[in-house]
Amino acid sequence: MIKTQKYIQENKDLFLDDLKALLRIPSVSADPTFKKDVKDAAKAVAKLLKGAGLKKVKINKTKGHPIVYGERIVDKNLPTVLIYGHYDVQPADPIDLWDTPPFEPTIKKTKNHPQGAVFARGAADDKGQVLMHVQAVKAMIATKELPCNVKFMIEGEEEVGSIHLGIFCKANRKQLACDVVLISDTSIIGNKTPSITVGLRGLSYVEVEVVGPNRDLHSGVYGGAVANPINILAKMIAQLHDKNNKITIPGFYDDVKNYAKAERAALNKAPFSETKYKKDLQIKEVFGEKGYTTIERTGIRPTLDVNGIWGGYIGEGAKTVLPSAAFAKISMRLVSNQDPAKITKDFTKYFKSLAPKSVKVKVTPHHGGHPAVTPIDSKEYRAAEAAMKKTFKKDVIPQMGGGSIPIVALFEQVLKVNVVLMGFGLDSDVIHSPNEHYGLFNYYRGIETIPYFFEQYCS
Ligand code: BES
Ligand code: MN
Numbered sequence: 140m141i142k143t144q145k146y147i148q149e150n151k152d153l154f155l156d157d158l159k160a161l162l163r164i165p166s167v168s169a170d171p172t173f174k175k176d177v178k179d180a181a182k183a184v185a186k187l188l189k190g191a192g193l194k195k196v197k198i199n200k201t202k203g204h205p206i207v208y209g210e211r212i213v214d215k216n217l218p219t220v221l222i223y224g225h226y227d228v229q230p231a232d233p234i235d236l237w238d239t240p241p242f243e244p245t246i247k248k249t250k251n252h253p254q255g256a257v258f259a260r261g262a263a264d265d266k267g268q269v270l271m272h273v274q275a276v277k278a279m280i281a282t283k284e285l286p287c288n289v290k291f292m293i294e295g296e297e298e299v300g301s302i303h304l305g306i307f308c309k310a311n312r313k314q315l316a317c318d319v320v321l322i323s324d325t326s327i328i329g330n331k332t333p334s335i336t337v338g339l340r341g342l343s344y345v346e347v348e349v350v351g352p353n354r355d356l357h358s359g360v361y362g363g364a365v366a367n368p369i370n371i372l373a374k375m376i377a378q379l380h381d382k383n384n385k386i387t388i389p390g391f392y393d394d395v396k397n398y399a400k401a402e403r404a405a406l407n408k409a410p411f412s413e414t415k416y417k418k419d420l421q422i423k424e425v426f427g428e429k430g431y432t433t434i435e436r437t438g439i440r441p442t443l444d445v446n447g448i449w450g451g452y453i454g455e456g457a458k459t460v461l462p463s464a465a466f467a468k469i470s471m472r473l474v475s476n477q478d479p480a481k482i483t484k485d486f487t488k489y490f491k492s493l494a495p496k497s498v499k500v501k502v503t504p505h506h507g508g509h510p511a512v513t514p515i516d517s518k519e520y521r522a523a524e525a526a527m528k529k530t531f532k533k534d535v536i537p538q539m540g541g542g543s544i545p546i547v548a549l550f551e552q553v554l555k556v557n558v559v560l561m562g563f564g565l566d567s568d569v570i571h572s573p574n575e576h577y578g579l580f581n582y583y584r585g586i587e588t589i590p591y592f593f594e595q596y597c598s
């Protein structure tokens with residue numbers, strides 16, 4: 140891969156220009172106002188794939204946002220690596236909290252990124268990480284060092300649950316046939332501490348509505364005599380955890396694996412400073428399920444969190460109102476064998492049982508996803524490990540990721556191959572938040588590392 144590495148060093152500026160151009164397109168999948176931008180981003184990705192030397196590049200329409208495909212078949216007897224990623228991004232809100240505009244990529248230095256980082260929505264999640272693969276494959280094709288076949292599938296609905304991607308995969312099994320799926324959409328522990336994510340949590344996401352009287356009421360005239368849906372909702376939510384912060388939904392933990400002492404000890408060996416963690420978040424104390432460490436709470440334990448709550452009067456000043464309804468969005472992160480459909484059903488039943496007769500409760504399920512655990516004794520894990528070891532010159536640590544990538548479990552099930560989660564972001568890159576950024580070090584390190592994965596895996 141000597142020629143490939145040389146090509147990469149010579150094209151660093153161009154690679155960065157490509158990233159900035161893609162980051163200027165506000166491809167927010169959740170908001171229909173950005174529908175055309177999402178389409179434009181798909182077109183831009185397709186163009187980059189063509190420019191990298193991929194064949195059969197196609198923008199596949201779906202009932203939602205398009206899926207971009209491209210491939211380069213060197214020899215059909217050689218293995219095939221399928222690269223998956225997403226070009227859609229989270230909404231930029233709250234826009235006011237951004238120091239520079241979210242869709243005007245700006246390079247700035249930070250404590251964790253002394254060489255500079257590009258600030259923009261989608262920089263780390265996932266445009267920067269997708270482009271690392273495009274550039275790495277471009278370099279291997281240009282130098283005739285691509286050692287096996289490669290397919291790209293870059294979607295536009297990851298941030299909204301990958302609903303149409305599942306249908307696409309099932310309908311195009313043959314086209315997507317591969318030996319491994321390689322994804323960069325996760326984090327490493329630090330720029331001097333490389334790691335590979337070996338687990339992702341699943342997700343069940345619901346919206347709840349608690350309705351009391353048929354209209355908003357005067358909180359003096361009726362207050363005290365009619366159930367206040369916000370008071371009731373708050374009380375219902377409070378009952379979803381017990382005093383040890385365990386989730387109280389009956390059966391919730393039935394399919395959660397209890398890790399053996401040795402496994403937990405191994406997990407907790409990963410470098411982690413609680414002091415730094417607290418300092419970074421400006422909290423005095425961490426919080427969570429009793430009996431578990433922070434690493435365990437985000438890696439191997441499920442959660443239930445209110446993501447948003449509203450109702451009544453939230454404008455300027457005071458308005459004395461007893462609201463007719465209250466709402467909340469609730470996410471549950473799932474682990475081991477927890478099934479999102481079952482959890483949603485169990486939640487709905489239990490949540491409704493917590494309500495007094497004075498209110499009506501409605502639960503609307505949103506997207507979900509299965510948890511996934513990837514093996515570390517596989518050829519593909521070892522290839523990723525060796526590739527990272529080569530560029531970072533450090534041992535690589537397996538790590539459980541707290542986030543979710545809903546399609547991963549489906550890849551394993553439908554394409555019947557292992558997935559490797561070789562991401563290069565940092566947790567401090569604040570994906571989904573204002574001032575998301577991606578380190579230039581991480582972008583280039585990813586581009587340099589990916590060819591070594593191919594070399595290791597395909598030899
Ligand atoms: N790339 C993230 C997931 C991620 C980030 C995993 C960091 C591990 C470490 C992905 O784009 C994401 O945000 N997924 C969503 C799920 C989706 C259904 C909205 C999530 O985890 O909230
Ligand atoms: Mn992502």
Ligand code: MN
Pocket residue numbers: 229264298570571
């Ligand atoms: Mn995301």
